[in-house]
Amino acid sequence: MSDEEGLPGHSDNEDLARDLSLFDITMIGVGAMIGAGIFVLTGLAAGQAGPGLVMAFAFNGFITIFTGMVYAELGSAIPEAGGGYLWVREALGRSQAFLAGWMSWFAHAVAGSLYTLGFGAFVHLLLTDYFGIPLFQPINLVVVSIGPEKVFAAFAGVLFAYINFRGAKETGLAGNIVTMVKVTVILVLVAFGLGYIFGNPAEATGRFRPFLPRDFGGVFIAMGLTFIAFEGYEIIVQSGEEVVNPKKSVPKAVFYSMSIVVTIYMLVAIVLIGAVTVTPDLFQLAQEGAAAGGHGGGNLPEIPSNIEDAAVWEILGHLGELGLARAAGQIMPYGTIVILVAGIFSTLSALNATTYSSTRVSFAMGRDHVLPDAFSEVHPEKRTPHIATAFSGALIIFMAVALPIEAVAAATDVMFLLLFLQVNYAAIVIRREWGDQIDYGYVMPYFPYVPIIGILTKLALAVYLFNYSPLAWYGATAWILVGVGIFFLYSRGRVRETEAKEETRLITEERAPEERGYQVLVPIANPANAEQVIRVASAVARHNDGELLLTSVATVPGQTPLSEGRQFADEQREVLDEAMQYAPDDVPVHRTVTIGHDIGKSINNVAYQRDSDLILLGWRGQRKRFSDYALGSNIDIVVENAECDVGVVKTAEPLVPARTLMPTASGVNEDLALLFASAYAEAGSNVTLFNVATDGDVEEAKSSLADKQEVLAESDIDVDLDVKEGEDIAETILSYARDEEFESIIIGAASEGILRRVLFGEIPETVGEEFEKEVVMVRKHRPVQSAVKGFVRKWIGKGARATNLDE
Amino acid sequence: MVSTLTIGAILTLLAWIWLQITVVHGKYVVDKIADNDYRKGPFDRPRDGDSHE
Incomplete structure (x- = not known):
């Protein structure tokens, strides 16, 4: 869509001769x-x-x-x-x-x-x-x-x-x-x-x-x-x-x-x-x-x-x-x-x-x-x-x-x-x-x-045509399938590039001299959260021999052309300059200031354009029970639509946690949670893998944790492990973390929420909300599932603009 | 009893008349909007900066 003009004044560059009556x-x-x-x-x-x-x-x-x-x-x-x-x-x-x-x-x-x-x-x-x-x-x-x-x-x-x-x-x-x-x-x-x-x-x-x-x-x-x-x-x-x-x-x-x-x-x-x-x-x-x-x-x-x-x-x-x-x-x-x-x-x-x-x-x-x-x-x-x-x-x-x-x-x-x-x-x-x-x-x-x-x-006529000529429908379906194939193999990527360019515009970019393969994108909105989020991002980047990309997004209303947002650029640049004081010396840090109509979409666009591997967001820790959003409109949009891994850090005191708890449950997000746990361990935190045995089989749970402990040990990462019995998983995690005075919890998305309000699953979000100290929730990107989900979402009526919601 | 032909002819005529009424109404609306004199639908209140060709 032509973002500058929007639909009402839509225009394109290539003009045709206007001479028909x-x-x-x-x-x-x-x-x-x-x-x-x-x-x-x-x-x-x-x-x-x-x-x-x-x-x-x-x-x-x-x-x-x-x-x-x-x-x-x-x-x-x-x-x-x-x-x-x-x-x-x-x-x-x-x-x-x-x-x-x-x-x-x-x-x-x-x-x-x-x-x-x-x-x-x-x-x-x-x-x-x-x-x-x-x-x-x-x-x-x-x-x-x-x-x-x-x-x-x-x-x-x-x-x-x-x-x-x-x-x-x-x-x-x-x-x-x-x-x-x-x-x-x-x-x-x-x-x-x-x-x-x-x-x-x-x-x-x-x-x-x-x-x-x-x-x-x-x-x-x-x-x-x-x-x-x-x-x-x-x-x-x-x-x-x-x-x-x-x-x-x-x-x-x-x-x-x-x-x-x-x-x-x-x-x-x-x-x-x-x-x-x-x-x-x-x-x-x-x-x-x-x-x-x-x-x-x-x-x-x-x-x-x-x-x-x-x-x-x-x-x-x-x-x-x-x-x-x-x-x-x-x-x-x-x-x-x-x-x-x-x-x-x-x-x-x-x-x-x-x-x-x-x-x-x-x-x-x-x-x-x-x-x-x-x-x-x-x-x-x-x-x-x-x-x-x-x-x-x-x-x-x-x-x-x-x-x-x-x-x-x-x-x-x-x-x-x-x-x-x-x-x-x-x-x-x-x-x-x-x-x-x-x-x-x-x-x-x-x-x-x-x-x-x-x-x-039209629908009635089309359906009736099937009675007369099924071949017409088979032929149409074949053409459509060919089109879907071309769309996914060729056009979709170009559509995404076009959308990213139209929705988000880069204003300034400062590159570090060194570039590395793994990139963590850190959107900076609230300077108060910056120290803690950058610390977590640096630990993960360091563990993966990667780099950081700090970005700040200036927003302008949907009706205003993006070019008008340049006046806010200086303000955003100052936010990044302030955040740079927390940047580590041993990890390359790049900076960009961008303009967009929607913060969430813009963050995802930057991640797409810069090929980021992980987006790490700060969260104040208040769930919005009575709104359409689980963690906040911007976080929800990023988590739901990101084309890379996502982590959300519930911010607390900006300190390096001495003790970190990682509740485990098998699933696609556990590997990402283990990556975070390894990064924390390398940064000097004492990490404990933890499992809640809801079926009372403590020994089997311990055995499973021991396997993971062994795998980490092969990379010279030492972690402890513990298992507790309990029926309420979230409550057991919380009471254990409080009793044992953990300062951080790393938890993977437990399941895919059917409801929009549940992004990481009810258990991680409850832990994230109720634990008084730091909580990191992570979700692994699954390209096929995301593509299908996005495609279905668009086809059931959420159009290009339907998610364009301001904070 | 009314024959199928009569009913068919009436239905056919009604469909054709509907089409012609729509066409005449369409021309009326286009001309009214061009004269900035149409006040229904999106035009139910005066719009600043309208520029009709």
Whole structure:
């Protein structure tokens, strides 16, 4: 997240040329929506819904406008390349955003691949059937068969990648022409069809009966099948940075394009059902299609053996992607060839829009450093993201030519639906968190019910798609898993670096001449604690032949840019200077002063950036029983999120403890506690390993302690041991420590607390609170567990900012 | 008894009308906000320093 500006004034460095008008981006949206959807999917959808196809399109418009309103609101407020990806990033954090962008990029690219293949098929049919031009037979290359269709498809992919490289204005101009041509053709077709219907009302009406031959289930399947045709707003908002007056233009374009497209789809459906007769030719073609099992015709009803019993919607279903073109031959003169030509324009237009949007998503991800930086490069002359365009174009062409695109394409609907789920949720978070600061150009009514309805309807449709095509879900899941793999192997580290840089800024740094491998980070906030914490840290560093890094964090409120915090730097530097009097001579000590919005996060960021092995914090010793925090907000945030070992020193009198007690219990934290105990022993303290035998088996407990004693003895560290019986572990430790006059207790985290209030476990925290002298609580870093925990925490709703709590 | 076709046609028409109302309302809201004359949602109180394009 851009910390300097926050969401309300979000901005990035790379500017794109701003030269698209409201008309241009409305045409981009219309072009994307009247693409392969109407030319390829209409026939197939008719086979599922019957005459209810009209209703399916209307219902798709009905449910899609809920998310359309969300896109209009966010597109007007944050008009930047990236669209849904960007908003999810701002509201829900970068890990969710990566998946949103990953799904969005591939969904658009796969859609683009489909359009290139649609283009190839239409051109192939046109050249061979209508112009009689002989073309070469498909060539088998190992696992791929390259036919003329794929050559045409690759040509289209290259052409539109180049057009997108040339710039938004050229993109818009080419797209506008194509879109206007195909809309005109469709309107002419509709006019002829309506003319027939009004001329033969009884016959036409009869074709709409029964209206729902496959019940509402067929309507829902048709909705799922054609949903890809209604996601034009995702493409419109991608152009936010290239639009003149985006606050007005983007939301209006979303609404206008939806209104135009849904109306056109409904009219086409009315004409297709009402104005087409089942002729012997159509019947035969449909029978051939059904016999070949082509046209993606799974789940379609069988064609009746008798032509009199066949309804037009059944025939259209089996004609598949050629359904509209074949039917058009009946509706208007030269209908088939006109629709084929329009289909060619249409798939090119849709290809243009999807190339454009997939490029912009990958550009935004490159700008966020979750994809390689090259994706964010802008061509110096064309002002277009040329590398992102090249990669997106290559992806589109590669998938069109080399992969079984039908199988992969089935997942695009699911991915769009999942993306829209995230975007709806992000809209709620953004309005709640920043609603009063954002300069909206449009706000949706009935907030938050509109995005909630958007979530529920999209979820229902996505789940229903599983019934129709489990393959769609398997494909989507596979893509998502690949994305998760890339995120953890590549992007996560870069996300962390970016977050650390944005959340925390280094002001000054003074390095000791000598550097050592093991580093203990000591945040200094309270000078009164400094002596004791530095003494403990020095002992551990010395034992590990390491060094100290003292840091002090100046904080500024969330709304204030970090650069404003420099005025507090001198104060923090003085705190460090004062602490340096306690620094030992034999351990190198470095110093840094940093600025951040949140102390806890900043400490973890410094530890991450400096690759610290241990963070050692001072604690005043008062647990906050009635707050959300166990030991204090800053300590809690550090302990919960640290990417290294953590120790918390309950401060007492600043003296070297003559006697130290280390209660033991097997567990991952014991090794770290033993490291501290060894360091104390080396510093001259008399260390006693101690165990509370709750089961009464004192001998076994002693034997276990003796093993540890032996291991330490091998490193010339002598410790005592003792065991006491007791039922209450914390109380037994405390009474033993008091009776034997111990001055320090070192205790490892007993268990992972399920409750947020328990960081180290109830026993260590009780001992820490109640023991009058020094207590050191330690917790070992477990990378896998921390990563999973952090990931789950973000996905259950704690976004990037949700933990940004001031003291 | 009302036929499925009639019910379907009514539902279809209602869905389409809902869409068109949303579109018209959307244009109205955009224009009102641009004129600094919208007072609902986040705009329910005057906002200093608003700059609408």
